[in-house]
Amino acid sequence: MKLKQRVVVLCAVLFLLGLAKVFLLDGGEGSAASRRDLRAFRKMEASLAMAKGARLTHTLQSPWEVAAQWVGPREVYPDETPELAAVLNALATARVERADVGYKGTQLKALLVLDGGQKVVFKPKRYTRDYVVEGEPYAGYDRHNAEIAAFHLDRILGFRRAPLVVGRFMNLRTEIKPVATDQLLSTFLMHGNNTCFYGKCYYCRETEPACAEGDVMEGSVTLWLPDVWPLQKHRHPWGRTYREGKLARWEYDESYCEAVKKMPPYDAGPRLLDVIDTAIFDYLIGNADRHHYESFQDDGGASMLILLDNAKSFGNPALDERSILAPLYQCCMVRVSTWNRLNLLKGGVLSSALTQATAHDPAFPVLTGTHLSALDRRLNGVLATVRQCMETQGADNTLIEDRMNLPHP
DSSP, X not given: OOHHHHHHHHHHHHHHHHHHHHHHHTTOSOSHHHHXXXXXXXXXXXXXXXXXXXXXXXXXXXXXXXXXXXXXXXXXXXXXXXXXXXXXXXXXXXXXXEEEEOOSSSSOOEEEEETTTEEEEEEEOOSOTTOOOOSSTTOSSXXXXXXXXXXXXXXXXXXXXXXXXXXXXXXXXXXXXXXXXXXHHTXXXXXXXXXXXXXXXXXXXXXXXXXXXXXXXXXXEEEOOOTTXXXXXXXXXTOOOOSTTOOOGGGTOTTHXXXXXXXXXXXXXXXXXXXXXXXXXXXXXXXXXXXXXXXXXXXXXXXXXBOOOOOSOSSOTTOOOGGGGHHHXXXXXXXXXXXXXXXXXXXXXXXXXXXXXXXXXXXXXXXXXXHHHHHHHHHHHHHHHHHHHHHHHOHHHHEEOOXXXXXXX
């Protein structure tokens, strides 16, 4: 074969190999990793639809004991949870034994103890579904429906790092007030025929209570993580200053990620990739308020970044706050498994999956059509950002193989 022909053949082979690599990295099924991720995706799809009113029938354990046993260093619940519908139904229906003001924080919430001694956090409805929160992306009250939608998005993305959440309609007069502490009772008042309370928190005001429709209040209930897994709080390396005119370093230093990579726990282990996963998650839901985050204590950097407090999400479907993605576009790296999952969710699959996942919830519809469309649009923005990183840094430097599955204790 002449040299010219050999060059032509070699170029053709390299071209085909390049096409194959792009295909595999863009949601294809050829590689072992892609096939594994596709099987996990199909399993997730099959588990989305859940029966209403489900109850545990095959175990003597309570729903709370079942859920507590799911928790591990890298997941709040495993990928196969046939009992999930029953646990969520218990959250939505179990009798309230005690009600108190919420733990410390800036937003109104109530701390409840359900039948069997299970602690949960109740966040009341403050906005109608179609209300648009104007201003900064972290403006406004907490949105209870955002907590519900974020939990199910966590399932769909395959992260499994968010505590269980369900919508619930609570009768304040018959379910809460008879078992409420004096501290919580002192914050109850009436607005016309509607029962209201304002609780105790940094921004809680008597002039800004949350009100039921009559006595019945819609809200979200979040399952408290087991006490055997104590939490450790960390300042988010890409947190905002929340001070007008004062920028955080990441907002003006494009090389900021290189500095982060030298700081524990981001210099080793999975934490930096967790931060990048979380940035993608937060960008999809429009959450620009993750100034701190939690992991499990004494983890040596191996624990997951737990996706707590997602209620400052889904405020404005027209606003795509790109700065939330700073960890992704400044570090230009992402897990292969995350990249594969995102590609499988494009083309409207994400919004359809979230609709199906929340169809069983008492608060359905959880999101409006405009918020669902925003999810699909933002997903395209994430995919474009990763592709741009691959063009500038190379696919091998952008897509990181990291599948840490630490065993349960």
